[in-house]
Amino acid sequence: MAYVKMRWIYISLVVLGALCLYFSLDGLSPFKGEPLVFKNEGGSFLQLPDVDCRQDPPFLVLLVTSSHEQMFARSVIRSTWGREKVVRGKRIKTFFLLGTTPSKDMSRAVAQESQQYHDIIQKDFMDVYFNLTLKTMMGMEWIYRFCPQASFVMKTDSDMFVNIYYLTELLLKKNRTTRFFTGFLKLNEYPIRKRYNKWFVSKFEYPWDKYPPFCSGVGYVFSSDVAGQVYNVAESVPFIKLEDVFVGLCLEKLQIKLEELHSKQTFFPNGLPFTICRYKKIVACHHIKPHNILLYWQALESSLEEECPDI
Numbered sequence: 001m002a003y004v005k006m007r008w009i010y011i012s013l014v015v016l017g018a019l020c021l022y023f024s025l026d027g028l029s030p031f032k033g034e035p036l037v038f039k040n041e042g043g044s045f046l047q048l049p050d051v052d053c054r055q056d057p058p059f060l061v062l063l064v065t066s067s068h069e070q071m072f073a074r075s076v077i078r079s080t081w082g083r084e085k086v087v088r089g090k091r092i093k094t095f096f097l098l099g100t101t102p103s104k105d106m107s108r109a110v111a112q113e114s115q116q117y118h119d120i121i122q123k124d125f126m127d128v129y130f131n132l133t134l135k136t137m138m139g140m141e142w143i144y145r146f147c148p149q150a151s152f153v154m155k156t157d158s159d160m161f162v163n164i165y166y167l168t169e170l171l172l173k174k175n176r177t178t179r180f181f182t183g184f185l186k187l188n189e190y191p192i193r194k195r196y197n198k199w200f201v202s203k204f205e206y207p208w209d210k211y212p213p214f215c216s217g218v219g220y221v222f223s224s225d226v227a228g229q230v231y232n233v234a235e236s237v238p239f240i241k242l243e244d245v246f247v248g249l250c251l252e253k254l255q256i257k258l259e260e261l262h263s264k265q266t267f268f269p270n271g272l273p274f275t276i277c278r279y280k281k282i283v284a285c286h287h288i289k290p291h292n293i294l295l296y297w298q299a300l301e302s303s304l305e306e307e308c309p310d311i
Helices: 002-027 071-079 104-117 129-146 164-174 225-236 243-254 290-302
Strands: 045-047 060-065 085-087 090-100 120-126 152-157 181-186 214-223
Touching: 045 104, 060 129, 060 164, 071 090, 071 104, 071 290, 085 164, 090 129, 090 164, 104 120, 120 129, 129 152, 129 225, 129 243, 214 225, 214 243, 225 243
Parallel strands: 060 090, 060 152, 090 120
Antiparallel strands: 045 120, 085 090, 152 214, 181 214
């Protein structure tokens, strides 16, 4: 009799546990409640660059997402395409976007780097891949609060080659100053639902079946007014860890249409083999290691006056 009683208690506990699990999972259903949203009460900046955009407004600001251990990459960018320059009479400035790290040594090194170069923008969030949305929105906020006088902004990554000469030329030809957004256009993209994929997005995070039009996050360019508009509308947009998609959602809400910068492809998110003449007519190329950035930049600058056949 005691055995039967213990067995029923065991069965009851199993059933109760199963019911608890069911209702807890049911509460996480993507179709109940609202998706997460971005909150722009993100705290104060930990590091700010030493620049006054009111005194000498830059034509183009390059915002480069980086991480603490990428010191050499930042050094290379500072000496190549990210070096402060005047191109066609237009000033170009570069800043690096960082979060925080639990490593005290790395934190001290970045603080010293910031004091030396005055080009780091930093807030208190963990610097990991899936916080790229927070990092990008930090850059948008910085433009909005501290440098709205810039004409254009480019958000890009530390493993990119950026031809600031050709980009400046194309922006001057485009002659757009408001509600402008361009890059490598992605117009028919769908959420990846395979859980172990790097870009997996759950139905809770994004319940819809298709993404809005957006530009590849490795590099996109926009008029500076867009930064403030995106930052201010972000709280009403479902938060998603894929920053390029999140910005696309903001643009859709703002009814800002993506535009091609040129009739030919100029952004290469999947890389492009180097030749001098080919790289003279690109804006940005992904998957470039620091030592190659140095080599490519030296080759490009030494051949600026040379003519190339039409490609």
